[in-house]
């Protein structure tokens with residue numbers, strides 16, 4: 001069965017996962033969600049479809065929350081969601097289910113896949129060993145996901161009662177505000193004098209939210225908070241105001257390059 005696998009990624013985890021799933025399933029088209037951000041009506045062309053994206057603030061990224069309701073799911077017989085995250089998926093799968101219902105369809109499987117946590121505004125990046133452990137874990141999880149999807153099983157990883165309670169509390173406490181404010185949270189980004197004026201930040205941004213003015217980045221207020229600009233800056237010159245990002249490391253998935261992140265602006 002042919003599969004359309006839509007994806008969104010800031011630092012490559014979700015793309016690495018999507019690529020591995022596509023390889024496992026075979027006959028899969030990988031389509032960047034960012035390339036469809038201005039399309040009102042998106043007809044899914046295959047009977048099987050999936051979405052791979054990160055968890056943001058115990059839910060799905062705003063880009064994905066706004067993408068699912070615009071899908072025409074009339075041809076779809078099986079839909080799955082792969083939410084990559086750092087350890088706390090919260091309500092991501094549950095919200096995925098709700099959004100598919102809103103689009104007149106159904107989410108048959110939802111997976112929360114623990115990868116490398118990239119939210120540098122709150123914590124430091126872990127070392128190489130942790131990246132290798134993530135890759136091994138991802139391979140195991142992908143094998144499981146491919147088996148479940150190929151079998152057409154129902155499988156929703158919404159967590160146990162305690163996880164759901166915690167997810168709801170955290171989403172209510174922080175996630176709702178994030179959803180409302182995400183686009184303009186780029187006001188918190190600042191640039192250090194160590195900037196080498198290379199333009200990489202503007203190049204990688206999957207939604208063209210950075211313009212170079214006098215060789216320095218200016219954020220335009222329609223940010224997805226993917227953190228690609230922060231993590232791909234070769235001088236680690238972009239900081240999140242009021243956070244200790246200057247003393248923290250940067251990360252992107254070892255198999256994903258700046259070109260891949262930038263490539264999300266183009267279809268297919």
Ligand SMILES: Cc1cc2nc3c(=O)[nH]c(=O)nc-3n(C[C@H](O)[C@H](O)[C@H](O)COP(=O)(O)O)c2cc1C
Nearest residue numbers: 009010011012013014054057058085086087088118
């Ligand atoms: C704005 C933002 C919010 C995040 N919120 C969460 C979260 O609520 N729970 C979690 O486990 N990880 C969270 N993370 C970590 C990412 O979900 C995780 O690193 C993900 O695999 C990144 O995927 P990507 O490389 O495809 O962008 C967050 C990251 C960002 C940038």
Ligand code: SF4
Nearest residue numbers: 205223224226227229
């Ligand atoms: S400005 Fe930075 S954080 Fe915002 S969408 Fe673009 S790359 Fe992502």
Ligand code: SF4
Nearest residue numbers: 195196198199201233
């Ligand atoms: S990527 Fe970093 S060094 Fe390059 S222009 Fe942007 S802020 Fe400056």
